Amino acid sequence: MEDEELYERLIAAANASFGSHPRRRALHAKGSWARANFTATPAAAALSRAHPFQGAPIETLVRFSNASGDPDAHDAEREGRGIAVKLRWDGGETDILATTSPTFLTRTPEEFLELMELRRPDPATGEPDMERLGAFFGEHPEALPAIQAVLMKEPLASFATVTYFSPHAFGFVDAAERTTWARYRLVPSAGEQRIADDEAKARGTDYLHADLAERLRAGSVVFELRLQLAADGDPLEDPTAVWPADRELVVAGRLEIGELLTDPEGGEHIEVFDPTRVDDGIELSADPILQARPKAYSVSAYKRLA
């Protein structure tokens, strides 16, 4: 399949499942925006020469989202939630994207397309073909940790009480060109908290977004950025791979979210968060999902501008 066709089909498959909504993201359509400050630790500066890790406070744009492409999705739904962080300074940007699942569903964009096309509801029944979907998971057991991380967990109590993970490894390069491979995670200072499905449903369609607004009226919401260091032999290019829980975690910084923002997008202006947009001192792996993301996101972004 030609590259262009693959990315057009990925967005078309998202639209077929969730509807096509003018100006909205094809996935992660429902979001809340906030302003934050990021301050790196000396341990981050020791690992990477990238500007945002040198310790000076960096102004940051944050967007919390529901993974669905439906802008009216109920916040109680058992699906992923995302955080997108744009570290922006005079002369550069670095984006960090993470979700509530430690791993991704597939190893390649082609397999992700297959899955998205299989989960599309059949117009006759309104349901996906469960038999074919079951066969896909039978052939792809690597998808199961990601499915379990979403479906087997109760709904979030708050966007501020869950850990967000990046399933990709990035290389953190220091001044002497030494590279340390690691995965990001954002750990909430408020601790982890989930609630029962019934309670989440009763809290209302937008309860997570309302909770975030309320917390930010009362004070700030803080996450610790940690780097889970790869050990020899950990797969660096496979976002479905679970790394052993005992891998070293380095505290790399503090993200202090201070204020809710009204949606900064409108007219000719949109924001695009792209995990391959990184400063010198952060290296991309050849992970096919990581490499595919900017191409899929730009198809979605052009449609948002159309």
Ligand code: HEM
């Ligand atoms: C090939 C695999 C993937 C595809 C096709 C895909 C597709 C998309 C699309 C179309 C958007 C909306 C982009 C826009 O309009 O700006 C999006 C947003 C997002 N994706 Fe992915 N995605 C993939 C993998 C991942 C992975 C592995 C993660 C895990 C960190 C992730 C996390 C997010 C987040 C957090 C957002 C919201 C960004 C925002 O708030 O603007 N995605 N994705």
